[in-house]
Amino acid sequence: MSRSFARQVAIAGIGATEFSKDSxxxxxxxxxxxxxxxxxxxxxxxxxxxxxTTFTMETNSEIEVAKTxxxxxxxxFSKIGYGGGAACATVQQAAxxxxxxxxxxxxxxxxxxxxxxxxxxxGAHRGEPTSEGIAMGWVSSFGLMTPASWVAMFAQRYxxxxxxxxxxxxxxxxxxxxxxxxxxxAWFYQQPITxxxxxxxxxxxxxxHLLDCCQxxxxxxxxxxxTVERARDLPNPVAVVxxxxxxxxQGQQSMVSxxxxxxxxxxxxxxxAKQLWAQSGLGPDDIQTAVVYDHFTPFVLQQLEEFGFCKRxxxxxxxxxxxxxxxxxxxxxxxxxxxxxAYLHGMNGIAEGVRQIRRTSVxxxxxxxxxLVTAGTGVPTSGCILSxxx
Amino acid sequence: MTSVGTxxxxxxxxxxxxxxxxxxxxxxxxxxxxxxxxTAQVKGSKTIFTNILTSNGYVLRYVTDFFGPLxxxxxxxxxxxxxxxxxxxxxxxxxxxxxxxxxxxxxxxGSNSLGDHVIATVTLEVPQ
Amino acid sequence: xxxxxxLIAEARTHLGGPPGPLRVGRDPVNLPMVHHWCQALxxxxxxxxxxxxxxxxxxxxxxxxxxxxxxxxxxxxxxELMGSNDHVNRLLDEAGxxxxxxxxxxxxxxxxxxxxxxxxxxxSAEDLSEEKKTGLGLGYFTTVKHEYLTDDGEVIGIGRMxxxxxxxxxxxxxVGARPTPAIGRDNQFFWDGVQAGELRIGSCNACQTLHxxxxxxxxxxxxxxxxxxxxxxxxxxxxxxxxxxxKLQGVELPHTVLLVELEEGVxxxxxxxxxxxxxxxxxxxxxxxxxxxxxxGELRPTFTAVS
Numbered sequence: 043m044s045r046s047f048a049r050q051v052a053i054a055g056i057g058a059t060e061f062s063k064d065s066x067x068x069x070x071x072x073x074x075x076x077x078x079x080x081x082x083x084x085x086x087x088x089x090x091x092x093x094x095t096t097f098t099m100e101t102n103s104e105i106e107v108a109k110t111x112x113x114x115x116x117x118x119f120s121k122i123g124y125g126g127g128a129a130c131a132t133v134q135q136a137a138x139x140x141x142x143x144x145x146x147x148x149x150x151x152x153x154x155x156x157x158x159x160x161x162x163x164x165g166a167h168r169g170e171p172t173s174e175g176i177a178m179g180w181v182s183s184f185g186l187m188t189p190a191s192w193v194a195m196f197a198q199r200y201x202x203x204x205x206x207x208x209x210x211x212x213x214x215x216x217x218x219x220x221x222x223x224x225x226x227x228a229w230f231y232q233q234p235i236t237x238x239x240x241x242x243x244x245x246x247x248x249x250x251h252l253l254d255c256c257q258x259x260x261x262x263x264x265x266x267x268x269t270v271e272r273a274r275d276l277p278n279p280v281a282v283v284x285x286x287x288x289x290x291x292q293g294q295q296s297m298v299s300x301x302x303x304x305x306x307x308x309x310x311x312x313x314x315a316k317q318l319w320a321q322s323g324l325g326p327d328d329i330q331t332a333v334v335y336d337h338f339t340p341f342v343l344q345q346l347e348e349f350g351f352c353k354r355x356x357x358x359x360x361x362x363x364x365x366x367x368x369x370x371x372x373x374x375x376x377x378x379x380x381x382x383x384a385y386l387h388g389m390n391g392i393a394e395g396v397r398q399i400r401r402t403s404v405x406x407x408x409x410x411x412x413x414l415v416t417a418g419t420g421v422p423t424s425g426c427i428l429s430x431x432x
Numbered sequence: 433m434t435s436v437g438t439x440x441x442x443x444x445x446x447x448x449x450x451x452x453x454x455x456x457x458x459x460x461x462x463x464x465x466x467x468x469x470x471t472a473q474v475k476g477s478k479t480i481f482t483n484i485l486t487s488n489g490y491v492l493r494y495v496t497d498f499f500g501p502l503x504x505x506x507x508x509x510x511x512x513x514x515x516x517x518x519x520x521x522x523x524x525x526x527x528x529x530x531x532x533x534x535x536x537x538x539x540x541x542g543s544n545s546l547g548d549h550v551i552a553t554v555t556l557e558v559p560q
Numbered sequence: 561x562x563x564x565x566x567l568i569a570e571a572r573t574h575l576g577g578p579p580g581p582l583r584v585g586r587d588p589v590n591l592p593m594v595h596h597w598c599q600a601l602x603x604x605x606x607x608x609x610x611x612x613x614x615x616x617x618x619x620x621x622x623x624x625x626x627x628x629x630x631x632x633x634x635x636x637x638x639x640e641l642m643g644s645n646d647h648v649n650r651l652l653d654e655a656g657x658x659x660x661x662x663x664x665x666x667x668x669x670x671x672x673x674x675x676x677x678x679x680x681x682x683x684s685a686e687d688l689s690e691e692k693k694t695g696l697g698l699g700y701f702t703t704v705k706h707e708y709l710t711d712d713g714e715v716i717g718i719g720r721m722x723x724x725x726x727x728x729x730x731x732x733x734x735v736g737a738r739p740t741p742a743i744g745r746d747n748q749f750f751w752d753g754v755q756a757g758e759l760r761i762g763s764c765n766a767c768q769t770l771h772x773x774x775x776x777x778x779x780x781x782x783x784x785x786x787x788x789x790x791x792x793x794x795x796x797x798x799x800x801x802x803x804x805x806x807k808l809q810g811v812e813l814p815h816t817v818l819l820v821e822l823e824e825g826v827x828x829x830x831x832x833x834x835x836x837x838x839x840x841x842x843x844x845x846x847x848x849x850x851x852x853x854x855x856x857g858e859l860r861p862t863f864t865a866v867s
Binding site: 451454455457458459460461462473477478484485486487488489490491492493496497501502504505506507508509510511512545546547 | 605617672
């Protein structure tokens with residue numbers, strides 16, 4: 043018997059609220075609406091759902107969401123840590139549960155009022171003297187308190203080692219905004235930017251400009267995971283999960299793994315890449331488009347390197363010449379990414395991956411067979427590969 | 433007999449709020465940083481701290497307590513270091529560095545948890 | 561010549577100039593004030609307090625020499641005359657060096673004082689340094705000389721106070737206090753070290769592997785016998801960022817944060833010492849630890865650039 047869940051499960055439904063700066067309703071309502079939309083999209087009833095998985099940062103517990111959305115009895119529920127690093131891990135845990143028969147229909151969800159409510163970028167403060175609180179103290183005590191600043195420290199070193207520049211990071215932003223400009227659901231619909239706009243935008247944390255940083259969003263996103271067999275009987279083209287993996291590498295810290303020998307890479311994402319290629323039997327050449335986690339632009343470059351789309355330090359060349367834009371060799375973030383569409387902790391990127399497999403994206407890449415989706419960077423992370431049903 | 437290298441016994445002096453305020457007023461030093469915590473903090477200090485006249489007074493007391501009431505202080509030269517904040521304990525240490533007839537020279541240091549508050553050189557006449 | 565330079569040049573013309581007006585002590589040397597002093601300082605010297613002992617030895621009680629300046633502390637001063645030290649101070653104030661801290665306090669006690677003697681003081685400026693970069697900011701050192709006299713003009717003591725007159729760092733916006741680090745069993749020694757002026761790095765007592773951030777079990781050998789070593793505090797900038805937005809509690813913006821690689825081989829996150837921020841920050845810059853306060857007054861291990 044195979045020990046792998048790869049290609050046994052699929053994403054059968056996706057659902058999201060609108061993405062806004064002020065939802066005007068509770069986070070619980072956003073979660074409930076997203077879950078119900080995803081269930082409906084899958085052609086199922088709320089009572090069919092017997093599993094839920096989400097982030098530890100999610101404020102809506104599984105039981106509140108189940109009660110609110112009128113779901114069935116739950117035989118599986120789990121929460122995954124480390125912020126946006128959990129995104130694709132929700133798919134992994136749902137897939138494990140479904141493949142092993144623990145549950146039949148698992149919904150992955152994430153909802154928040156991250157713009158109108160608690161904003162993650164406002165600054166981390168004193169923690170309790172737990173190991174987590176003490177770890178945060180090594181940076182916050184010195185005024186390094188925001189996600190942008192934590193990433194900027196890696197970016198500065200990456201620039202030093204490989205000669206990348208702020209303008210190279212800007213290419214990611216330009217590509218995302220180009221794709222968002224043609225996506226009516228994107229916050230920055232019809233608002234493309236130029237590299238000059240990027241370079242002229244104000245400093246947030248040097249070397250990061252405003253346009254290196256993702257937006258802040260109110261909204262909810264949910265995904266329905268079930269078996270491939272069952273998905274084939276449901277309305278949508280099947281998005282097969284051909285790989286899903288988590289990774290936490292040696293010396294891992296949450297956003298501040300500054301103490302490893304080399305901080306110009308993302309070894310935790312390298313660990314995810316290795317597993318995904320092994321599970322799926324695929325490699326970089328088999329991927330037609332990717333959703334690369336983009337809370338801040340610099341880490342997009344390291345991720346492309348960790349997945350082997352290019353060599354170490356060469357991402358700045360790989361992304362030049364429009365190669366990551368529609369029509370290029372590897373279009374990324376065709377929904378506009380978190381810089382252009384919405385910041386939903388990576389969950390909206392998985393939905394875009396599903397749309398690419400269904401061939402329903404507003405920025406459809408021709409002949410898509412496999413889509414890579416990655417989760418939050420700088421933290422213990424995850425990734426997945428979605429494929430057409432062969 | 434006093435000779436070069438003689439070490440004075442350590443003495444610890446509590447920098448209690450009471451002592452800081454009492455000594456400042458006894459030396460007619462009414463600067464608010466020596467009695468008003470809130471004002472001291474506004475001016476950038478952690479809390480109230482010992483005034484300079486008192487630091488000098490403690491150095492001289494430390495020396496005359498050792499050499500006795502017949503000794504006559506001639507000079508004192510203080511270099512001022514970290515503040516002696518309320519709540520600190522200042523430890524006084526002294527070493528004789530010169531003996532010339534009845535004239536004795538010594539180094540005195542008063543240290544607290546932040547470092548050296550005062551580093552002094554004192555000369556005095558000590559009758560035979 | 562800039563306005564500031566002109567003011568300093570003018571200040572120099574006052575050096576060695578005439579002392580200020582004689583300021584006469586409000587009360588003559590007296591026993592009640594001596595009692596007050598001795599009680600406050602817990603000084604039980606018989607020469608100050610024991611009349612019988614005093615009569616047998618010196619013939620009279622003396623005043624504690626440490627009280628010399630006390631006798632003139634609240635002496636009223638005439639506004640009409642300014643001494644050279646007043647001019648120097650005024651000109652330094654006008655040039656922007658408005659803050660002051662005493663660095664030396666020296667006295668020559670010409671003779672012992674007895675009760676009933678009235679003490680006066682006159683003050684003058686003795687010297688003025690070049691502009692110095694100090695831990696507190698840019699400033700000038702200046703020495704004020706105080707001559708203490710009796711009513712008949714006998715000089716009975718000379719005091720010198722060396723002051724640093726400095727420019728307070730630019731008026732800081734109200735940023736509040738920097739968040740205090742969470743301190744627990746595994747990092748107590750590090751923050752104790754900061755108070756003691758030591759940069760302590762966690763180290764395994766069994767295999768000497770260094771750990772920063774520290775941890776309770778050695779990752780190299782598994783030992784739980786963990787201690788620490790004191791770093792030389794020398795290192796290089798490994799990476800750095802400058803925070804502009806958003807505002808943060810206890811942080812003056814823009815704020816540069818350093819990732820320093822110490823010569824012992826471990827890295828730590830830190831920042832420039834407030835008063836010693838260099839104009840540029842770059843990877844490979846040589847730095848040295850110092851322990852300085854951050855907004856709110858707590859100490860942090862901070863760094864200064866070394867050439």
